[in-house]
Amino acid sequence: MTGKSITTEEDQKNATARRASGEFVRGLSGFRHWLDPDGDFPPEADRYHLYVALNCPWCHRVTLARNILGLQDTLSMSVAFPTRTGESDPAGPNLWEFNPDRISPVTGAPLPECTADTGSTQNFRLAAEIYAAEGASEKSVPILYDKRTERIVSNESAEIIRMLNAHAAALGSKFPTGQRPDLYPESTKLRVEIETLNTLTYTAINNGAYKAGFSSRQDVYEGAYTAYFSALQTLEDHLSADNRPFLMGEHFTEADLRLFPTLYRHDPVYYIRMKLNGAKILDYPHLWRWLCRVYALPGVADSSSLIHCRQGYFGRTWNNVIPLGPDKPMTYPEAYLHPELARDER
Template sequence: MSTPSQKITDWVSTDSKSGEFNRKPSSFCDLVSREPNAKFPPERGRYHLYVSYACPWAHRTLITRELKGLQDVIGVSVVHWHLGENGWRFGTIEEAAEHPEVTVSPETNTGASFLRDLYFKARPDYDGRYTVPTLWDKKNKTIVSNESSEIIRFLYTEFDDLVDESRKGVTYYPEELRKGIDELNEWVYATVNNGVYKAGFATKQEAYDVAVTKLFESLDRIEKILRDSDGSYLLGKILTEADIRLYPTIVRFDPVYVQHFKCNLRMIRHDYPAIHKWMRHLYYDVPGFKETTNFEHIKKHYTKSHSQINPKGITPLGPVPDIMPKNTE
């Protein structure tokens, strides 16, 4: 549990001997299901998603919600970009009125001030982490899941009776591509999605060196996959879960991870033309990606929340722009 006396590197469980970052598992892993007598059946307006625009794991769920047309089915609240001693906090009504550009949401379902309050409502003896995304069941006043990889999976299919006809049956985990998606997800998660954190939160040189080396080996591998692809996506002509899970890391890479997490061997915009083209295609051409990408939250969160990494809380002005125009070479 995160407490005021803990450092950010303690909160993320960096091994004291190896200096290596170890991510703790999620605590709530139930599912929304259309199966008869399901504990959490799909219903319009029953579920609410708590997210941070800064968090790449929450970003996947926002993208999927947009892609599946679930905006009128599942509500969303956005926490403040600053992660403080008590974890994520909700914006106030006054902040929302005075600073609409900050794009934060008061908590209207329970009146909670902090995300942690929801965790204690769901489980009074809870002693884990208070993470986003968090999917809340308003009917039973509890948390369904805080595991992003599982949330996006049931968003693909379980609300299909409630979405527009054009979105029904649309899945980003099709049967014929599941083997390829699973294989990509496994090494991309370990060395890229989580790899940037392993580099950034490492407390010993050796742990950092290993993480950064693996990260850029994987980026080189992704570059070749996209260069050789017969379509615009990792697995060809079809947008899949593999793209949805990779995008949040890549779009944050140049603005944050290069400098803040010391992932500076190469940059996406200068050194990875295929990845750069892929990222900009998603951002500019596929509805759901640009709309859920908030560079202000992204840059301020990392640079002003991680005091162990950036004690003065100074946010670099560059790179400029946050993302290059679509047709830039």
């Protein structure tokens, strides 16, 4: 049983009109194939490839799953430059580019994580070109790509992480079954609880951050802001009720994985960029300690980069200036190594 049901997507009703009125409306992913032993895309080690951007939280879900499930050696990956193309690019602006030679305005040098296209034989420069090869006009990452047939399997992050979990052994995980996390356990009760938290997390937190930060209507922003902090308090209460280490109890699951990318970004990026300045995660002691606990898991710290996040988000503001902080009580991501920094009295 793979647990294919993915219910947390944005309602597309009147999407064009809503966007025209200033609301941020996330579109739907167009490639929704599944890894299947009897299908076109059987799960095999060294066959599949990921195209990601480390500043993108939807990609962060996928890189987290890859690392936590021990697939780094058998699921190859290309990393885009965090700043998309500009108006002067021959292909146009706002496109993800695989170009390891671009210079970061933060470091003054190329970013060592960035790569060229290492998944296809076409040496694609842009994610848009990968889609164009299949007659599609999408531009987004992440992409799960079949290197053998040179076809896109999926560009829906929620479904990619579920596939990686379901087929981790066949995909070549370095961890034996029983020694790696099961992100979506077979228990019907647990799955219902995970889906319930996934819905809250996606609607109010993952996508809610974008509703707040990228909408140009005050009422939409205020609604998203209120829902975001209400959801944080709900999760704080959820963790504090029995002092559980993870959202489902003793074990890390998909619910934790889907929450982590947003909370990882909140204090150093979203607090300013997404206008979510009501509180920091430091102000929620159980969430802060949870964040540090997840960050300490093997492979998690290597799943993203705050340099990429800062550059990718603030590099799209009107003046492209990237803030240096925060520095108090400690710089990030170093702060995630210190659960004791939590402010137990708000």
